[in-house]
Amino acid sequence: MGTAAIEVRGLWKIFGPKADRIIGSPDAELDSAALRAKTGCTAAVRDVSFEVRPGEVFVVMGLSGSGKSTLVRCLTRLIEPTGGDIAIGGEDVRGMSAAQLRELRRHRVSMVFQHFGLLPHRRVLDNVAYGLEIQGVAKAVRHEKARAILSLVGLEGHEDSYPDQLSGGMQQRVGLARALAVDPEVLLFDEPFSALDPLIRRDMQAEVVRLHREVGKTMVFITHDLSEALKLGERIAIMRNGSIVQVGTPEELVGAPADDYVADFVRDVPKSHVLSLRWISRQPDTDEPLDGPELPADTVIHDAIPAAMASARPIRVVADGELVGVVDRVDLLGAVRLGEAGGDPEHAALAGSTAEEA
Amino acid sequence: MVAAPADMASPVPVTARAQRFVRWLPAAVAVLVVALYVVFKNTAVLPHDDDASLFHWVNDARDWVDENRNTSPFFLFFVNYVRLGVAELFTLFQTALTALGWPGLVGVAAGLGWLAGGWRIAAVSVAAFAGIGVLGLWDASVDTLALTLSAVLLSLVIGIPIGVLAGRSPSVRRIVSPVLDVMQIMPTFSYLSPVVLLFLIGPASATIATMIYAIPPAIRITALAIERVSPTVVEASESLGATRWQTMRKVRLPMALNTITLGVNQTIAAALSMVPLVALIAAPGLGVDLIRALARVNVGAALVPGIGIVLIAIVLDRITRSAAVSRVRSRIVSWSGFAVLVVAGVALTPVLAPEFPEQWEIQIVRPINDVVNWIEGNWYGFTGFLNDTVAYGLLNPLQDVLTTAPWWLITLAVLAFAWRISGLRAGLIAAGCLVAIAALSLWEHSMETLTIVVVAAVITILAGALLGIGAARSRWFAAVLRPVLDAAQTMPSFSYLLPAVALFGNGRFTAIIASFIYAVPVVARLVEDGLRAVPGTVLEAARSAGSTDRQLLWKVQLPMARSSLLLAANQGIVMTLAMVVIGALVGAGALGYDVVAGISQQEDYGKGLVAGVALVLLGIMLDRITQGASGRLNPEKKRIA
Numbered sequence: 001m002g003t004a005a006i007e008v009r010g011l012w013k014i015f016g017p018k019a020d021r022i023i024g025s026p027d028a029e030l031d032s033a034a035l036r037a038k039t040g041c042t043a044a045v046r047d048v049s050f051e052v053r054p055g056e057v058f059v060v061m062g063l064s065g066s067g068k069s070t071l072v073r074c075l076t077r078l079i080e081p082t083g084g085d086i087a088i089g090g091e092d093v094r095g096m097s098a099a100q101l102r103e104l105r106r107h108r109v110s111m112v113f114q115h116f117g118l119l120p121h122r123r124v125l126d127n128v129a130y131g132l133e134i135q136g137v138a139k140a141v142r143h144e145k146a147r148a149i150l151s152l153v154g155l156e157g158h159e160d161s162y163p164d165q166l167s168g169g170m171q172q173r174v175g176l177a178r179a180l181a182v183d184p185e186v187l188l189f190d191e192p193f194s195a196l197d198p199l200i201r202r203d204m205q206a207e208v209v210r211l212h213r214e215v216g217k218t219m220v221f222i223t224h225d226l227s228e229a230l231k232l233g234e235r236i237a238i239m240r241n242g243s244i245v246q247v248g249t250p251e252e253l254v255g256a257p258a259d260d261y262v263a264d265f266v267r268d269v270p271k272s273h274v275l276s277l278r279w280i281s282r283q284p285d286t287d288e289p290l291d292g293p294e295l296p297a298d299t300v301i302h303d304a305i306p307a308a309m310a311s312a313r314p315i316r317v318v319a320d321g322e323l324v325g326v327v328d329r330v331d332l333l334g335a336v337r338l339g340e341a342g343g344d345p346e347h348a349a350l351a352g353s354t355a356e357e358a
Numbered sequence: 359m360v361a362a363p364a365d366m367a368s369p370v371p372v373t374a375r376a377q378r379f380v381r382w383l384p385a386a387v388a389v390l391v392v393a394l395y396v397v398f399k400n401t402a403v404l405p406h407d408d409d410a411s412l413f414h415w416v417n418d419a420r421d422w423v424d425e426n427r428n429t430s431p432f433f434l435f436f437v438n439y440v441r442l443g444v445a446e447l448f449t450l451f452q453t454a455l456t457a458l459g460w461p462g463l464v465g466v467a468a469g470l471g472w473l474a475g476g477w478r479i480a481a482v483s484v485a486a487f488a489g490i491g492v493l494g495l496w497d498a499s500v501d502t503l504a505l506t507l508s509a510v511l512l513s514l515v516i517g518i519p520i521g522v523l524a525g526r527s528p529s530v531r532r533i534v535s536p537v538l539d540v541m542q543i544m545p546t547f548s549y550l551s552p553v554v555l556l557f558l559i560g561p562a563s564a565t566i567a568t569m570i571y572a573i574p575p576a577i578r579i580t581a582l583a584i585e586r587v588s589p590t591v592v593e594a595s596e597s598l599g600a601t602r603w604q605t606m607r608k609v610r611l612p613m614a615l616n617t618i619t620l621g622v623n624q625t626i627a628a629a630l631s632m633v634p635l636v637a638l639i640a641a642p643g644l645g646v647d648l649i650r651a652l653a654r655v656n657v658g659a660a661l662v663p664g665i666g667i668v669l670i671a672i673v674l675d676r677i678t679r680s681a682a683v684s685r686v687r688s689r690i691v692s693w694s695g696f697a698v699l700v701v702a703g704v705a706l707t708p709v710l711a712p713e714f715p716e717q718w719e720i721q722i723v724r725p726i727n728d729v730v731n732w733i734e735g736n737w738y739g740f741t742g743f744l745n746d747t748v749a750y751g752l753l754n755p756l757q758d759v760l761t762t763a764p765w766w767l768i769t770l771a772v773l774a775f776a777w778r779i780s781g782l783r784a785g786l787i788a789a790g791c792l793v794a795i796a797a798l799s800l801w802e803h804s805m806e807t808l809t810i811v812v813v814a815a816v817i818t819i820l821a822g823a824l825l826g827i828g829a830a831r832s833r834w835f836a837a838v839l840r841p842v843l844d845a846a847q848t849m850p851s852f853s854y855l856l857p858a859v860a861l862f863g864n865g866r867f868t869a870i871i872a873s874f875i876y877a878v879p880v881v882a883r884l885v886e887d888g889l890r891a892v893p894g895t896v897l898e899a900a901r902s903a904g905s906t907d908r909q910l911l912w913k914v915q916l917p918m919a920r921s922s923l924l925l926a927a928n929q930g931i932v933m934t935l936a937m938v939v940i941g942a943l944v945g946a947g948a949l950g951y952d953v954v955a956g957i958s959q960q961e962d963y964g965k966g967l968v969a970g971v972a973l974v975l976l977g978i979m980l981d982r983i984t985q986g987a988s989g990r991l992n993p994e995k996k997r998i999a
Contacts, residue, residue, distance in 0.1 A: 078597055106599030117594030121612045131598040134608070175594075182598065 004087070005186060005218040006052040006075065011084035013070050013242075016041030023083040032241055044070040045081070046242035052186075057212055057219045059233030061226065067242040068222045072188050075220070076109050077101060089185060106135050110179040111188040114195055116171045118163040124150070124174050125159040131182040142181075149177045152214075153207070169200035173207070180215070189221040193228070205231055226265060230254075230274060238262055255279045272301040272336045280335045281317040281325030288326060289313050297324050301335050308332050384778055391771045395763050402764035403802075408965065410799030416964030423555055437556050444508070445562040451504035458707065460491055460714045463500070465703010467673060469696040475680025480699065482676050486669040491714035493722070495644060495666040502633055502643035503670060505561060509568035509629045514622060517573045521580025521621070522606075525614075531581065538574045543932055543977040545939040546571055546635055547953040548970030554639050554957060555967070564641030572628040579621030583614035619682035626674045631850040633667050635940065638957055648852075652943050657860045658726035664856050671850055730860045737861070745867045752813050753866055760805040765796045768805075776983040784982040791979035800965075800972045806948035807938060807976065814870040815934045818877045819927050825878065826885025826926070827911070836886065843879040851876055852940055859944050869941025877933035881926045888922020889915050928984035935977055949973050 012023050019041050022028055027039060028046075036042055044067040052058040062068045073079040075086060077093060086093040088109060096104065110131065118127050125146050126133075132142035150156060153173045163171055172192055179187055189208075193201040205228060212219060223229050229236050230250045237247045238261075246258035254274045257263035278297040284290060292313030295304055304327065307315055314328040427433050455463060464487045471479035490499045524531040549570055557563040587610045595605045634652075637645030644663040651660035734741075760768065769792040777785035795804045829836040858871040892915050900914045916923065942950025949969045956966010 073593075076597060078593060102599040102601065104599070105597055111594070111597040113590055113594055113597075115588075115590045117588070117590040119591060119609060119613070121615070130595070130608070134595075134598060134600045134604045178594075178598075188597075 003054065003090075004051040005054040005056070005089060006058075006220065007085075007087040008051070008075070009049050009085040011045055011048045011071070011074060011086065012043070012082045013045040013067070013074055013079060014041050014043045014082045019082050043242050045074060048084070048239075048242075048244050050237055050244060050247055052218060052220060054218055055216050057221060057232055057234050059221045059223060059229040059236045060239060061223055061229040061233075061236055062239030063224055066239040068224075068239050069190055071239070072111075072190050072220060072222050075188060076105055076111070078111075106131065107182060108184050109186045109188060110182055110184040111190065112172070112175050112179045112192045114191040116163070116168075116175045116195075118171060118174055118178075120163055122162075123159065124155065124161050124163065124166070127163065127174055128177045128181050130178060135182070146177070146181055149181045152180065152211070153177045167200075168196050169204060172196060172204060176207075176211075180211070180217075184217065186218045186220065189219065189223075191222050191224065194224065201228075208232060226269065230269065238265065250274050251276060251279070270302075275301050275335070277301060277304055277315070277317045277327055278319070278324065280331050281327050282331065284314065284326045288328075290316060290323075290326070292316055292326070294318055301332065304332060305336075387774050391767065391774070394767050395759070398764045398767060400762050402766060403762060404765050404796055404799070406802040407799060410965075412799050412968055413964035416967050417961070420555060420963050420967075440566075441557045441562045444512070444557075444565050445560065447511070448504055448508045448561040448565055451507050452501060455500045455504055458704065459711070460487075460496055461706035461710050462700075462704040463487065465700050465706070467677075468703065469699035470677050471673070472699055473681075473692055473696045474677045479676050479680050483673045486673045490666050490669050492718055492720055493662055493666060494714075494719040495663060496714040498642070498644045498647065498663065499666050499670060501641075502645070502667065505564055505568065505636070505641055505643055506626065506629045506633070506670070506674075509565045509572055509632075510622070510626050512565065512569045513573040513576045513625050513629070516569075517576030517621075517625070518580050518618065521577040521618075522584050522611075524577065524581035525584025534577065534581070538578060539981075540974070540978065541570065541574050543974070543981045545936050545950075545973045545977055546632060547939050547942070547950055548973040550635070550639055550953065551956055551963065551967040551970050559640040559957075561641055563639050564636035567636055567639065568629050568632040571632050572625045575624035575628060576621050579624060580614070580618050583617030583621070584610055586617070587613045616682045619678055623675060623678035623682065626678060627671065627850070630667060630671045630674070631852060633850065634852045634943075638954060649943065652855065652859065655859060655864055655944075656723075656727070657730045657856065658723035660859070661726055661856050662723055664853050667850055668853055733861065734863070741861055745862055745865070748813065748867050748870065749865075753809055756813065757806055757809040760809055761802055765792070765801055769793060769796075772979070772983070780983060780985065784985065788979045788982045791975040791982075795972050795975050798968050798972050798975075800949065800952070800969055803948045803952060803969065804972050804976060807935075807950065807973075810866050810869060810938045810941070810946060810948070811931070811935050811976075811980065814873045814938060815877075815927075815931045817870065818874050818934055819881055819930045821874070822878045822881025822926065822930060823885050823923070825882035827889065829882065829886040830889035830915075831907075831911075839882065843883055846875070846879040851937065852943075854937070855940065855944055864945030866941070866946050868944045869938050869946035872941060872944075873934040873937030876937045877930045880933060881930040884922055884926035884929060885919070888919035888926070891922065892918045924984055928981065931980045931984060932977065935973075935980055939973055949976070 012028075014020075014022055016036075017040055022035070022039060022041060022043070027035060028043075030038065032043060046067075048071060050058075060068045060071060070079055074081040075088070075093070077096075081094065084094075088104065091104075093101070093104065119130065122130070125143060128146040128149055129137075129142040132145060137145075147159060150159060153176050155170065155173050155177065158166065158170065163174065166174065172195075175192070193204045196204060208219075208221075209232065211217075221229075221232055223232075233250060235247060235249055236253055238245045238253065240261055246253060246262050248256075251274055253262060254266045254269050254271055257266055276298045277295060280301065281297070292315050293307045293311050294316045295307055295318070297317050297319040304315060308327075308329050312329070314326040316323055317325050317327055423433075427438070458466060464484055467483040467487050468480040471481075471483035490496060520530075520534060524534045546567075550567055553563050553567045553570070557566055591609055591613065592605060595609045600608070633641075633643060634645040634648045637643065637649045644666045648660050648663040648667075651657075651663075769789050772792055773785045773789035775785075776788040795801060825839065829839045854872045854875040855868070858868045858875065862868045862871060896914060896918065897910065900910055905913065938946060939950040939953075942948070942954050949972055952962070952969035953966045953973070955962045956964070956969065
């Protein structure tokens with residue numbers, strides 16, 4: 001089980017009577033409705049496998065009912081998985097005793113919840129210190145630590161407030177601080193911002209990006225919001241009906257959707273803001289001049305426009321010092337128009353061709 | 359449903375015929391019952407017999423218990439220890455409260471009031487306790503307070519852990535909840551006899567009987583509070599690696615605390631309403647004078663201790679109620695204020711003498727009795743007319759029918775009635791209860807009690823429904839009614855006997871008036887809440903379709919509030935039964951009187967205990983008739999199940 005921060009293999013969660021007998025039987029292949037009709041069980045997570053690298057922000061995205069919240073709870077067995085393997089930092093989570101599992105939750109993995117889950121009868125400071133308190137850390141020490149974390153999330157001066165005296169965004173900062181206070185290796189986020197209004201949500205997303213830069217934790221982030229996923233995720237897993245449909249970088253999802261479901265999902269994303277030159281570069285024609293401006297292959301299309309405006313010659317796209325192709329103004333304009341036009345027939349053609357190349 | 363005749367060619371007339379049949383079925387059954395009554399009148403009646411063998415058998419059992427009380431291991435190693443322990447607890451409270459002296463006790467009450475809700479509650483506590491002293495009730499009040507506190511303490515010590523378990527585990531809840539249901543329907547009188555049998559008369563029995571009545575709210579509300587703790591917070595705690603005990607202690611219990619405090623409030627209220635009843639089994643306190651005065655129809659002498667109990671109820675209610683809501687205040691201010699008040703009170707005790715000074719007491723028995731006498735003298739025309747109208751117009755004819763009809767006919771009629779309203783299961787249980795009552799040799803007395811309950815319940819439900827509809831339709835009326843109903847609900851139940859006795863003397867009608875005053879607030883409140891719960895959008899839609907107010911009420915509001923109305927009827931009936939039974943103290947007779955006689959007279963013990971059982975059966979029967987309804991006819995519930 002290598003160096004992955006989290007490694008999940010063949011994970012199943014089936015709710016209902018005698019759920020463990022379904023895995024491996026022909027019933028496991030049935031779709032949700034048929035499975036429920038036949039066995040009375042609901043498969044929330046179906047044969048899910050993925051790896052999260054240390055320090056990575058891994059986003060799991062799906063609509064409500066896709067099993068993403070169940071999946072994240074299975075990682076620390078807040079919901080007991082029905083089958084499969086989970087390793088965190090190389091240690092087998094499913095084999096852990098109750099005491100080992102508590103140690104894992106106390107020191108190594110903590111979680112931020114959609115509805116905050118703050119203790120209404122405790123001050124902000126004691127909420128943040130809660131994780132340390134149940135570890136048995138002395139009061140002075142845990143309060144000092146909690147104060148430091150509160151200033152990290154920008155809540156200095158609110159230590160003595162009660163949660164219901166804070167706005168939703170501030171409450172979620174408390175939730176974030178509580179998760180950070182135990183200094184875990186991994187942070188799990190279960191739709192942490194979907195209960196917040198859009199402007200606050202944007203601030204909080206920026207906050208997560210900043211925190212990730214500063215503390216460098218491994219993060220697993222659950223969301224149903226595609227733009228949030230694209231903004232935060234280094235890699236994104238798209239879930240549907242309990243299964244992962246596709247895992248990839250934002251660029252891979254937008255540029256090469258694995259199926260119609262994913263394609264439908266990413267249709268409205270402005271492609272030129274996500275895709276890089278690699279996706280539209282082509283072999284130069286024989287008579288094309290190759291002395292135009294040079295840009296790395298992972299430059300986002302949108303960012304290549306100034307260079308194209310400055311020179312009429314085709315842009316040379318390079319990766320590792322090697323020329324991988326050229327892009328001229330017509331190619332760029334086509335890609336920008338594509339993104340704005342959304343589900344254009346050419347889009348499928350482009351996606352198809354690039355997927356083959358990739 | 360009814361099997362339709364096989365007329366496949368024309369399905370429409372068939373269903374129409376079936377529908378017509380179903381519509382006329384109740385009327386047909388009613389006609390049939392009346393016809394059977396005319397034919398079988400005065401056959402299979404079960405006249406009362408004081409010498410029924412069952413009563414003798416119970417008496418023999420009692421004698422056996424008396425003989426073996428100090429030899430049987432069950433008594434020697436269990437029951438007697440419980441009795442001693444509970445008596446010891448009572449004595450402890452009594453000694454402590456007496457030792458505090460009146461200034462000390464007032465100081466503690468003020469301190470607790472301050473702690474719970476600031477200076478207002480502290481002032482209420484001081485005023486109420488001073489009032490108790492001024493009325494000359496100090497010593498009796500200390501006894502009552504000691505008994506109430508012992509019973510409440512026991513209820514909480516036993517009830518809260520059970521409540522926590524029931525809140526956490528559905529299987530515990532499945533066991534506990536039907537037991538509590540029965541406990542709450544049980545008229546309080548019914549367990550006095552068995553408790554006395556086990557624990558003898560005295561403070562121990564009184565504390566235990568009070569506890570039996572007071573523990574259901576402690577369990578129920580704790581279970582509810584624990585169950586309702588936000589699952590997100592619990593999950594957050596678990597995600598940080600908290601053990602189950604840590605989550606219980608640091609999350610569940612603190613978050614449930616306010617609601618549990620409300621449970622404590624309800625527990626205290628229930629305990630205080632037992633005060634006069636436990637005086638029947640030789641509990642010291644305010645109840646003793648109250649019962650004695652009621653028996654002599656001395657309203658003034660009964661009212662004074664009654665006021666004492668109400669004052670204690672007010673203090674304990676306000677303190678616990680405000681403890682359940684308040685939070686934000688500096689701890690230092692709270693606790694130092696508490697300490698100052700308590701220390702001041704205790705320090706004053708040696709200065710002012712622990713007994714309440716006699717020269718401060720005032721006598722109000724005579725002026726009250728003068729007013730009562732004046733009312734009796736001058737309003738007799740009115741009160742006598744009411745009394746006679748109900749007695750001769752309603753009670754006697756109904757009692758006549760119930761006691762001359764064959765028992766099997768009444769049982770079948772109840773079965774049919776309960777089946778129609780609450781479904782077959784409820785009907786069978788109700789009929790089963792009646793069969794059991796017949797077997798208990800207390801049929802006639804049960805029918806007499808049932809007569810009073812039916813008349814009282816019908817009057818109460820009609821009046822409560824009218825008040826509730828009025829309050830739901832007029833904001834002004836609701837604003838006037840609310841505080842009255844709120845005040846009425848914090849009063850201990852028996853206090854309603856006093857005005858009834860003042861107006862109507864002793865008798866069945868007094869019990870009816872008392873249960874009316876007792877149950878009307880609850881019925882009115884449930885009806886109002888039910889009508890107000892009808893969604894505004896539905897009302898708007900009906901109004902935009904051109905409904906008149908009357909159409910709105912009959913076609914939209916009342917049908918949609920059906921389950922609340924049935925709940926109101928259910929509560930009205932159960933509360934009426936409870937009060938009618940207590941009405942035995944003011945001459946309502948029947949089963950309630952059998953119980954009281956069984957406690958005070960050796961040879962009537964058997965009959966009293968059996969009467970208690972009959973009361974429970976009567977309660978279950980009345981409850982079942984009305985309770986199953988919401989479940990049976992609510993299609994949504996069925997779909998979910």
